[in-house]
Amino acid sequence: MDKRTRKRLESAGWKVGGTSEFLGLTDEEAAIVELKVGLANAVREQRSRRSMTQEQLGQLLGSSQSRVAKIEAADRSVSIDLMVRSLLRMGLSRKDVASYIAAPGRKRAA
Amino acid sequence: MDKRTRKRLESAGWKVGGTSEFLGLTDEEAAIVELKVGLANAVREQRSRRSMTQEQLGQLLGSSQSRVAKIEAADRSVSIDLMVRSLLRMGLSRKDVASYIAAPGRKRAA
DNA sequence: CCAGCGTATGTCACATCTGACATGAAGGCA
DNA sequence: TGCCTTCATGTCAGATGTGACATACGCTGG
Numbered sequence: 001m002d003k004r005t006r007k008r009l010e011s012a013g014w015k016v017g018g019t020s021e022f023l024g025l026t027d028e029e030a031a032i033v034e035l036k037v038g039l040a041n042a043v044r045e046q047r048s049r050r051s052m053t054q055e056q057l058g059q060l061l062g063s064s065q066s067r068v069a070k071i072e073a074a075d076r077s078v079s080i081d082l083m084v085r086s087l088l089r090m091g092l093s094r095k096d097v098a099s100y101i102a103a104p105g106r107k108r109a110a
Numbered sequence: 111m112d113k114r115t116r117k118r119l120e121s122a123g124w125k126v127g128g129t130s131e132f133l134g135l136t137d138e139e140a141a142i143v144e145l146k147v148g149l150a151n152a153v154r155e156q157r158s159r160r161s162m163t164q165e166q167l168g169q170l171l172g173s174s175q176s177r178v179a180k181i182e183a184a185d186r187s188v189s190i191d192l193m194v195r196s197l198l199r200m201g202l203s204r205k206d207v208a209s210y211i212a213a214p215g216r217k218r219a220a
Numbered sequence: 221c222c223a224g225c226g227t228a229t230g231t232c233a234c235a236t237c238t239g240a241c242a243t244g245a246a247g248g249c250a
Numbered sequence: 251t252g253c254c255t256t257c258a259t260g261t262c263a264g265a266t267g268t269g270a271c272a273t274a275c276g277c278t279g280g
Contacts, residue, residue, distance in 0.1 A: 028198045035194065035204050053226060064270055069228055079237095079267060081190045084145065088138045094145050095212045102208035163256060174239055179258055189237060189267090 033074070035101055039083035040074035042100035046090050047072075061086055143184070145211055149193040150184035152210035156200050157182075171196055 047057050047068075054068040061068070071078050071086060087097050157167050157178075164178040171178070181188050181196060197207050 028195070031198050031204050032195065035207070038204075054228095055226075058269090063268075065227075066229075066271080067269065069226095073228075075229090077267060079189060079191050080194055082268080084190055085138070085142065088141050094141050094148075097145070098208040098212035101211060102205045164258095165256080168239090172239085174241080175257075176241080176259075177239060179256095180238095183258075185259090187237060191267095192238075 036074045036078075036080060036083065038100050038103050039080065039087070039097075040072050040078075042092075042097075043068075043083060043086050043090075044072040046087065046092065050090070057086075057090075061089055142190075146184045146188075146190060146193065148210050148213050149190065149197070149207075150182050152202075152207075153178075153193060153196050153200075154182040156197065156202065160200070167196075167200075171199055 043057075047054070052060075053065075054072070055065040058064045058066075058068045067078075067082075068086075071083055084097055087100070088094075153167075157164070162170075163175075164182075165175040168174045168176075168178045177188075177192075178196075181193055194207055197210070198204075
């Protein structure tokens with residue numbers, strides 16, 4: 001998890017320690033946070049890859065710039081559903097989404 | 111997609127054709143349905159593997175028998191979040207969940 | 221210095237999801 | 251046949267997620 005990501009998460013209210021659990025964060029909660037971070041990074045990366053602004057992506061998703069920002073920040077108020085729908089709308093396949101979910105944190109090939 | 115699954119989906123209000131799209135179902139919607147069916151099957155399979163009743167699983171999830179039934183039926187009223195949380199609560203890893211999402215429909219090894 | 225662009229954050233009315241309950245249907249068994 | 255277990259489906263009040271808006275922050279070019 002890079003510094004920037006961690007900062008975003010913490011300020012969003014998540015309690016993050018190491019890459020996994022810490023005080024008051026069960027294994028399951030930790031797994032969900034990690035999973036969401038993976039998807040959040042995926043969205044940011046895919047958008048970036050298309051040279052789109054958050055505003056443009058928001059439009060593509062039928063949503064707003066602010067919500068895209070929250071998605072990419074893995075904000076508490078964002079569901080996995082929304083993240084997945086975003087990726088699919090950007091043309092990714094179910095398998096692509098799965099690979100992002102399985103991914104540890106950063107880095108990715110295709 | 112087996113017959114039983116298709117029946118459950120259709121009665122749940124989804125419009126399903128082939129394994130993918132049909133009338134009035136965009137590619138994205140189709141992908142979401144398939145993804146949810148994969149997770150629904152995963153929950154049913156994992157529960158079955160543990161010889162638990164829906165009632166017992168409901169308790170483990172802090173929920174009810176009826177909601178478990180809806181989860182396994184990939185009901186409209188069930189979010190991907192809930193399905194994922196269920197699988198994690200049953201002890202699966204992020205990677206396990208990912209593999210179920212990537213899976214076409216039925217069959218699985220481990 | 222200060223516009224302007226892209227992004228981040230807080231808030232809120234409205235939409236969707238969720239647990240719980242009631243009830244029904246299918247199968248097993250005495 | 252009646253009873254019991256397990257799963258399916260409808261409903262609803264309360265919880266959570268969502269789009270939109272306002273506003274703030276950092277950066278870059280003028």
